[in-house]
Every structure is written in C-alpha cells, then in structure tokens.
Amino acid sequence: MREFLKSTKFKVLLAFLAFLVGVMIFAVTKGGYSLSGASVINTLTAPFRSASNGISMKMEHTLDKIKRADDIYDENQRLKAQIGELNKQLTDYDALKAECDELRKFVSIKEGHEDYILSQPCKVLSYIANDPFRSFTINKGSAEGIEPYCPVVTAEGLIGITIEVSEHVTTVRTILSPDLSVAVQCSSSGADKGIVEGNILSAESGNTKLTHLSTNNHLREGDLMITTGSSGLFPKDYAVGTVKDIQIDSNGLSSCAEIEPCIDITRLTSVIVITDFSGKREESDED
Amino acid sequence: MRIKTTREQRILYIKTVARWVMYYIIILASFVIMTSGTWLKPVLLVPAALCVSLGSGQYSSAVTGAVCGFLTDIACGRLFGYNAVLLTFFCVISSLLFELYLRRKFINYFLITAAVSFIQCGLDYKFYYQMWKYEHVSRIFSRYTLRIWIYTMISSVFVYILYKITDRFLMPKTHLTIEEAIKTN
Numbered sequence: 001m002r003e004f005l006k007s008t009k010f011k012v013l014l015a016f017l018a019f020l021v022g023v024m025i026f027a028v029t030k031g032g033y034s035l036s037g038a039s040v041i042n043t044l045t046a047p048f049r050s051a052s053n054g055i056s057m058k059m060e061h062t063l064d065k066i067k068r069a070d071d072i073y074d075e076n077q078r079l080k081a082q083i084g085e086l087n088k089q090l091t092d093y094d095a096l097k098a099e100c101d102e103l104r105k106f107v108s109i110k111e112g113h114e115d116y117i118l119s120q121p122c123k124v125l126s127y128i129a130n131d132p133f134r135s136f137t138i139n140k141g142s143a144e145g146i147e148p149y150c151p152v153v154t155a156e157g158l159i160g161i162t163i164e165v166s167e168h169v170t171t172v173r174t175i176l177s178p179d180l181s182v183a184v185q186c187s188s189s190g191a192d193k194g195i196v197e198g199n200i201l202s203a204e205s206g207n208t209k210l211t212h213l214s215t216n217n218h219l220r221e222g223d224l225m226i227t228t229g230s231s232g233l234f235p236k237d238y239a240v241g242t243v244k245d246i247q248i249d250s251n252g253l254s255s256c257a258e259i260e261p262c263i264d265i266t267r268l269t270s271v272i273v274i275t276d277f278s279g280k281r282e283e284s285d286e287d
Numbered sequence: 288m289r290i291k292t293t294r295e296q297r298i299l300y301i302k303t304v305a306r307w308v309m310y311y312i313i314i315l316a317s318f319v320i321m322t323s324g325t326w327l328k329p330v331l332l333v334p335a336a337l338c339v340s341l342g343s344g345q346y347s348s349a350v351t352g353a354v355c356g357f358l359t360d361i362a363c364g365r366l367f368g369y370n371a372v373l374l375t376f377f378c379v380i381s382s383l384l385f386e387l388y389l390r391r392k393f394i395n396y397f398l399i400t401a402a403v404s405f406i407q408c409g410l411d412y413k414f415y416y417q418m419w420k421y422e423h424v425s426r427i428f429s430r431y432t433l434r435i436w437i438y439t440m441i442s443s444v445f446v447y448i449l450y451k452i453t454d455r456f457l458m459p460k461t462h463l464t465i466e467e468a469i470k471t472n
Contacts, residue, residue, distance in 0.1 A: 200423045
C-alpha cells in the first residue's frame with residue numbers, strides 16, 4: 001500500500017481526480033449550461049442512446065404487458081366503459097343542443113309576431129308514402145289545440161296547412177301541392193303579387209310555382225316572396241320562398257316563376273302550427 | 288278423417304294462433320316500412336294481404352284485406368276505407384280463386400299480385416291525380432305509379448318467402464304423411 005501511495009500511478013490518479021473536481025466546480029459556475037465537452041458527448045451519443053432507449057423501453061413495455069396483463073385488461077375494460085359513457089353523454093348533448101337550437105328558432109317566431117298563438121313544437125311522424133307533394137303527419141292534434149286549416153311553419157318560412165286532424169296526429173298538406181294556393185307578394189317592393197300553387201314538375205325538385213303574376217313584374221331571381229294574408233288562412237308577411245326562375249306563363253297573358261321554399265320541405269324534422277293570429281278567417285266569416 | 292288427440296288439438300291450436308300472430312307481425316312490419324323515409328316505396332301491404340288470402344278462408348281473407356287496406360290508407364294518406372274496400376274485395380276473390388281454380392304455386396300468387404297491385408296503383412292514380420286534371424299529370428303515372436307497381440312486384444317475392452317460412456313451421460298439415468298413415472293403422 002505504501003508503495004502504491006508513493007508510486008507515480010497514485011499521483012497521476014490523484015491529479016486526474018483533482019482535474020475532475022476542478023471540472024465539477026467549473027461546471028457549477030456555468031449556471032446550468034453544459035460544458036462544451038459534455039455537449040459534444042451528448043451530441044455524439046444521442047442517436048445511440050435513443051436507439052438503446054427505444055429497445056429497452058420496448059422490452060420493458062413487453063415485459064410490463066406480460067406482468068400487468070390482468071391490470072391492463074381491467075383498465076381497458078374500464079376505459080371502454082368510460083368511452084361508452086362519454087359517447088352517450090355526447091349524443092345526449094348533441095340531441096339537447098339540436099333541440100335547444102330548434103326551440104330557440106321557434107321562440108324567434110313568437111318574438112317577431114306577438115299576435116301568433118303557437119302550438120308546441122311538433123315532430124314530423126312520417127311522410128305520406130309515395131306522395132309526390134310531400135304531405136306529412138305530425139305528432140300533435142286536436143288535443144293540443146290544432147284545428148284543420150291552420151298554417152304550419154318553421155322559423156324559416158311557411159310549410160303548408162293542416163288538413164286532417166285527429167286527437168294526437170295531424171296531416172299537413174305542403175305548399176308543393178297543387179291543392180294549396182297561397183297569395184304572396186314580393187317582400188322588397190310590396191308589389192308583384194301572385195299565387196303560389198304547387199305543380200307536379202316543380203314538386204319533383206322540391207319547389208313550388210308562382211302563378212298569376214303580371215307580365216310587367218319587377219321580380220328578380222332571389223327575391224323573397226311573403227304572404228299577403230288576404231285569404232285569412234295565412235298570417236300576413238310570412239316568408240314563403242325565394243324566386244328562382246321567371247318565365248312567361250303557357251297562356252301568354254301572365255308570368256310565372258319557380259319558387260324555392262325557405263326550407264327543404266322533403267327533410268323536415270319538426271314544425272310548428274299557428275293556431276291563431278290576427279286577421280285569421282273564422283268559420284263564421286265564411287258563412 | 289283422423290281423430291285428433293287432445294295433445295294434437297292443443298298443438299294445432301297453438302300453431303294456428305302463432306301463425307296468425309306471425310302474419311300480423313309481417314303486416315305491421317310492412318306498414319312501418321311504408322311509413323318510414325321519404326323515398327318511393329312498394330305498397331307492401333298488398334302482397335301481404337294476398338299472401339294471407341292464398342292459404343286462408345274467405346272470412347279471414349276479408350278481415351286481413353280490410354286491416355291491410357286501412358293501414359294502406361293511413362300510410363298513403365288516402366280516404367280512410369278506400370283501400371280497405373279494394374283489398375277486402377280482392378282478397379276474397381283471391382281466396383276463392385285459390386280454393387276453386389288455382390294451385391297454391393308462387394307463379395299464381397305472383398300473377399294475382401301483379402294484377403291486383405296494378406289495379407290498386409291505377410285506381411289511386413285515377414282518383415287522386417288524373418281525375419283532378421293537374422298539369423303534367425301523366426308524369427305521376429310514369430314516374431310514380433309505374434315505379435311503385437314495379438317495386439311492389441319485386442317486394443312481393445320477399446313477402447311470399449316470409450309467409451312460406453311461417454307456413455312451413457306453423458301451418459297445420461292437411462294430409463297425413465305415409466309414415467303417419469302407417470303409424471295410425
């Protein structure tokens with residue numbers, strides 16, 4: 001031992017140790033930055049370390065999987081159940097959001113027209129099978145105050161009229177039907193009046209027809225047509241649809257136009273019935 | 288005629304009830320299909336009613352025809368009872384034809400369904416569109432009536448298969464098999 005302590009080997013090792021201590025103290029003074037040597041080493045070894053780390057991680061992972069198979073299985077089942085629950089909540093949320101949006105629209109009808117007495121929102125039960133004019137049934141009827149010949153609307157515009165009412169189901173005839181005529185006028189000018197009446201050709205593309213229009217009309221494509229309310233069947237100033245294509249009628253005496261309803265009548269999910277409004281024609285008025 | 292035991296009678300009763308329940312489940316399913324969606328659909332209740340009349344007596348055919356007719360009226364938004372009258376009439380006629388003149392073969396059923404369905408679709412077109420002289424009314428015939436008739440014809444094959452499966456398991460046997468005859472003797 002004494003020989004070793006006296007040997008050059010010991011002195012060299014001691015010097016090396018002192019050097020390392022010096023390096024260490026120098027590293028402390030760098031305030032968190034690595035020394036250039038360390039940096040070189042880090043850079044050079046980085047790919048190898050990364051590869052080895054990847055391998056070891058994979059091995060550990062595999063071993064861990066084998067070791068913790070039961071735990072992982074349980075965790076997987078728990079997470080699956082959690083995802084199912086979250087998906088269900090998401091679906092409920094979406095349904096509620098859609099319902100909320102729909103109700104908000106219906107509230108806007110009431111806000112804009114205080115004289116309207118509205119039914120509760122009605123769900124479309126089903127479309128009448130094979131009807132070219134897209135009549136449909138709704139899930140509210142006379143028990144909810146709906147009567148025959150009440151206007152059926154959405155916040156976007158007029159849909160049609162109730163034609164057959166039972167206690168909890170009502171059949172609605174749409175504005176695509178040739179059996180329903182609605183007096184309309186252009187919303188921007190207040191002039192250019194005509195009759196919106198369904199047509200077999202127009203109904204095929206989900207549109208309706210504006211007839212009895214003066215040949216000197218000033219209608220342009222995109223003009224909004226609104227109800228005149230003159231018949232007493234429909235409230236005044238309710239949107240019906242926009243003008244798509246103006247032509248001279250086959251009789252040559254008047255013009256006609258293709259009208260695109262404000263909402264796609266072939267894809268309705270819910271509507272509202274206006275059970276009363278100012279200017280409504282009562283049965284006694286007819287007599 | 289073979290005298291049935293109490294157990295055989297009970298089985299016969301249960302099978303008959305189950306068969307009719309199945310018939311009406313098929314009818315209800317046809318109605319549900321007819322009232323769903325916005326596409327053109329076959330009038331499934333016509334082949335369904337005719338299928339029942341194929342193996343049943345006139346009374347039961349008439350009742351089934353009426354039920355199917357009422358359901359068709361609801362599904363198609365027609366005057367309540369209009370199709371009921373038509374289908375009751377055609378089901379009774381069909382039942383009589385199968386009892387007196389025709390064998391219970393698929394081809395006979397198919398031809399009768401084709402004829403009845405065509406009459407039903409044609410009358411529907413006549414009374415609900417052509418009579419009111421709508422503009423371009425012939426388009427309804429070519430684009431709706433004929434297509435619905437063709438769809439009904441195609442769907443009648445599937446309806447027939449469903450009824451045949453029901454009958455295969457639940458229809459009481461009208462004749463003794465050779466084995467049964469040997470056992471009875």
